Amino acid sequence: MIGCGMIGQIHADGIAKLVDDGVARAVVAMDPSAEARAAARRNGGFERMTDDPLDVILDFDVDAVLVCSPTRTHPELVAAVVDANKPLLCEKPLATSFDAVRDMCRMVEASKLTAQVGFHSRFHPLVRELKSIVDDGRLGRPIAYTIRDDQYWPTGDVVPGHSSWRSQREHSGGGALLEHSIHAADVCNWLFGRPTEVFAKQRSLFGYDVEDAAALTIDHETGVIGNLVTVFHGGRGREERRIEVFFEGGAVEVTHDFVVGAREDSFLLHAADAEPEHIDPAELRAAHFAEMGVSRPDVFFYLYVADRAWVDAIARHGPGRPGFADALDAHALVELAYRSARTGSPQRRDELGP
Numbered sequence: 001m002i003g004c005g006m007i008g009q010i011h012a013d014g015i016a017k018l019v020d021d022g023v024a025r026a027v028v029a030m031d032p033s034a035e036a037r038a039a040a041r042r043n044g045g046f047e048r049m050t051d052d053p054l055d056v057i058l059d060f061d062v063d064a065v066l067v068c069s070p071t072r073t074h075p076e077l078v079a080a081v082v083d084a085n086k087p088l089l090c091e092k093p094l095a096t097s098f099d100a101v102r103d104m105c106r107m108v109e110a111s112k113l114t115a116q117v118g119f120h121s122r123f124h125p126l127v128r129e130l131k132s133i134v135d136d137g138r139l140g141r142p143i144a145y146t147i148r149d150d151q152y153w154p155t156g157d158v159v160p161g162h163s164s165w166r167s168q169r170e171h172s173g174g175g176a177l178l179e180h181s182i183h184a185a186d187v188c189n190w191l192f193g194r195p196t197e198v199f200a201k202q203r204s205l206f207g208y209d210v211e212d213a214a215a216l217t218i219d220h221e222t223g224v225i226g227n228l229v230t231v232f233h234g235g236r237g238r239e240e241r242r243i244e245v246f247f248e249g250g251a252v253e254v255t256h257d258f259v260v261g262a263r264e265d266s267f268l269l270h271a272a273d274a275e276p277e278h279i280d281p282a283e284l285r286a287a288h289f290a291e292m293g294v295s296r297p298d299v300f301f302y303l304y305v306a307d308r309a310w311v312d313a314i315a316r317h318g319p320g321r322p323g324f325a326d327a328l329d330a331h332a333l334v335e336l337a338y339r340s341a342r343t344g345s346p347q348r349r350d351e352l353g354p
Helices: 006-021 034-044 053-057 071-083 098-111 125-136 176-180 182-192 281-292 303-316 324-343
Strands: 028-030 048-050 065-067 088-090 115-117 142-152 195-203 213-220 225-233 239-247 250-256 266-271
Touching (some): 006 303, 028 034, 028 053, 034 048, 048 053, 071 088, 071 098, 098 324, 115 303, 125 239, 125 266, 125 281, 142 176, 176 182, 182 213, 182 225, 182 239, 182 324, 195 324, 213 324
Parallel strands (some): 088 115
Antiparallel strands (some): 195 213, 213 225, 239 250
16 A cells, blocks of 8 residues: 555555455555554554555566555656556546546556556445436436535644645645545436536635635536535544435435444435435445445545455456546546636536547
């Protein structure tokens, strides 16, 4: 594992469980911070620690590499992993610019390696249940949606002791929309198809050189239209996504966090001529975990489920899901939003080129 920061520590917890499951070995983790390395060793049980990423990538005992470092480091690290011909999982966002993302995706796709991107929202049982409703047509065709995606500002000025690179464009490439709601962009595309046109506005109330709020109107290739509002704020401890989807024959309201069993979790289904049905999130979680083969009771983060899917894909020599092609579509949606916010005009996907 390369990168032992906040997200790396959560992955380390999942890796420790994969080791306990008998499907993985935690060989080596890298971070420039000795404190972060020590925490990853405690959380993930890694055999060795290093401050050089090449010690991970070129280690003969390492079969696959998990990249969890800051966004600006991803292109060089992913290229080195591909050059070493090893399967990889790269956290989101993939890069600080769309051109760099496109180059990475072409390189990874050409390699035919098992390569996955850290869009763990696809493994959330409530989102997966919403996906099944969209796909099976039980409420008819989806018409429109709205998503509100918010989180406390993940920076040291707002949360004492937190790393601050996410509020610096040089390191992150963007704020609330790219760094946080790239997850929501992936969910939009997964549910409703690729974006065809985006109109957006943004603001930076906190004064950083990246946005802390953005509002998007999105057209999808399926004809579905929707709104996405993303916010980084000062409400320390709060992180929540609210999704409302309207169908021909009803509506679904989903609220969730990325922690298993989060207090925010709720699922409301309102079919035509029926009383609103509050579906128990614990029941959905149990059913979907069983479907995905997850049986252990100590899963606290959905990243474990995503990491497990990646390890399973490697064992099968199959593609990672979600993969880099999915990430390109999510980044395209974000790039269209940024271009629209700069120009004041809607931006079309075909203007980005292949």
